[in-house]
Amino acid sequence: MDPKWRRVIAIAVVVGLVLAGIGLYFDVQHNLSSQTCSLQSTNPLIIDQAEVAETADPDTAPSTPAWALVQQVYQTLVMYNGSSITNYTGVLAQNWTTSADGLHWNFTLRPGVHFSNGDPFNAYVMWFSLYRLLALYGINQYLLSENFWFPNVWYYSNATQVNDSATNVTNALNTFNFADPTAPEIAYMSASNQSFQVINASTIELNLGFGYLDYTPFSVPYAYLLAEISTPGAAAVDPFVIQKNGGVVEGSPNSWMQANAVGTGPYVLASYSTTAGYSLSPSSNYWATNLSAQEPWNNNLQPAKAAIEVNYQSQPSVTVQDLKSGAAASASFMYLGPSTISQLEGVHCLKVQQLNTVFSGANGAWWVFMNQSVFPFNNLSVRAAITHAINYNEVIQDAFGGYAFDWVGPVPPGSPDYNPDNLTPYQYNLTLAKQEIANSPCANSACAGMNFQYEYLSTSLDWQDAATIIASNLAQIGITVTPIGVSLAQFYTEQTIDPNTGNCVGSEVYEGVGPFYIGQDFYSSDYISPDDWTQEDFLSFGSANICQSGFNSDDANASLDNLVLEAAGTANQTLATQLYAEMTEIMYQNYTNAWFAVPDLFAVYNPVLTGLYQTPMGSTTLSTMSWNTVSAS
Secondary structure, rough: OOHOOOOOOOEEOOOOOEEEEOOOEEOOOOEEEEEEEOOOOOOOOEEEEEEOOOOOOOOOOOOOHHHHHHHHHHOOEEEEEEOOOOOEEEOOEEEEEEEEOOOOEEEEOOOEEEEOOOOOOOHHHHHHHHHHHHOOOOOOOHHHHOOOOOOOOOOOOHHHHHHHHOOOHHHHHHHHHOOOOOOHHHHHOOOOOOOEEEEOOEEEEOOOOOOHOOOOOOOOOOOOOHHHHHOOOHHHOOOHHHHHOOEEEEEEEOOOHHOOOOOOOOOOEEEOOOOEEEEEEEEEOOHHHHHHHOOOOOOOOOOOOOOEEEEEEEHHHHHHHHHHOOOOOOEEEEOHHHHHHHHOOOOOOOEEOOOHHHHHHHEEEEEEEEOOOOOOOEEEEEHHHHHHHOOHHHHHHHHHHOOOEEEOOOOOOOOOOOOOOOEEEEEEEHHHHHHHHHOOOOOHHHOOOOEEEEEEEEEOHHHHHHHHHHHHHHHHHOEEEEEEEHHHHHHOOOOOOOOOOOOHHOOOOEHHHEEOEEEEEEEEEOOOOHHHHHHHHOOOOOOOHHHOOOOOOOOHHHHHHHHHHHHHOOHHHHHHHHHHHHHHHHHHHHEEEEEEEEEOOEEEOOOOOEOOOOHHHHHHHHOOOOOHHOOOO
């Protein structure tokens, strides 16, 4: 496993996904008059969704829709506390402590937790759950391998040692009795030479310092560990049903888990289909039903109140009609652009709610990349000219209908440590752009004969319109680009390495198009933290860097990489802000990327649903609807 490519297969967040109720807690309004709105069904509540939830397994969930499903059934040790993006409340964990050096986290588990089928939950089960994610080598593995790895090895240990340790763990996952382990089994799980260490049946310790962030001479006491383990891959899964249904196969998904789910959460998966949709029913054996009354402020513990039926609906026109008629309580669109928003706004029985900045930034912030390893983008003046030639206001107003805003990267708006020095977003200045071109190798139309294919995502007309506008803008300074739309799948493939050549796919002809040395790129948060982004676009081996902009592409440039790692590992907020300010300034002055737009994000739902409550995990997973507080009456 090559550590430099751990994020190339990162979670495939569906672009522009907007689900009515994203990260919101709903209740059904009780004091409705005869002239107000109603739903055709309140139990189940009907949700139209454009995208398919590819799996019901939290450890292999590759996309936003899949995260939306599994987070209703499965629970993690902790979760965001209300709408805060930095504070957390215990879910499966009752409390936790941290060592002085920040490398050891001790979690005391809540008593009485069990799975919906009655199977017990304990520290041994949590040990199973965390190591299973690593053993699968799946799409979500990197969420833990940032800081953790297999027993008695380090992420950068030789392949034989890693493979042997992974095989031993996989054997333990398939053979141990996690309800009542034997003394040797307890000794194995309690050994100090591992990332996840059982202290006793109700306590587990997470030991950092073994993951890919630790490739420098120091270990990183990761500042955003709680955000990281709030993601679905760190959820508790039932070892008993997994052992009975195919077990854990190293490097391979479990087919039973792909279509079935047994979790500790307030919902059970009643039906699942990759073609029609899925349904969720309130768990009749939910462990926190009584506890939730003692912690009414903790929305993460509340029991389910109504069944949910999610129907896959690929036709936006049908979804719009379902929302208008009350056939659907809310909906998820592939992309909620200006034309669809205009159809929905003003409809009496429909609420179109613009969400705050953290949701928009986490959903996807966009930029124009220029590959610095290729002429003429290897010239600073050329990159500066392109950056100032883009008419950002025109893009926002004409392509996005005004439903977007400009930004300064690499950290997205709404995230901690976004643009600490308040640098002004890049401005359209054609005069300055022409001056920069005149001072570059492209002066006197020297680059006029070069025609670059310009990559953009073809999921909506908005992205096509943005590419067309930018192409027109660049023509004014003698830079010719031809917009080429690609699918989401191809978009991700362009950021991977061709195993036959060792080169980035984006630097080759693939599926009849390319190479792409300039184009539109984006990133979506896996969880709310600034380093989730700087690892992607600032770190030398970040996939949006090495296969796109080519900034800091020299592995020997440890000083720049260490800025990312030091910021990720400091608990000193003053220092962290200083480091993120430095990274922002470096990229800003280097014209690494032309940061151009962050589309606004909306929730769309029937106003019968009230009690709007934003939660950061909603902005992280984009389609997470906190259905556990939906009322059916």
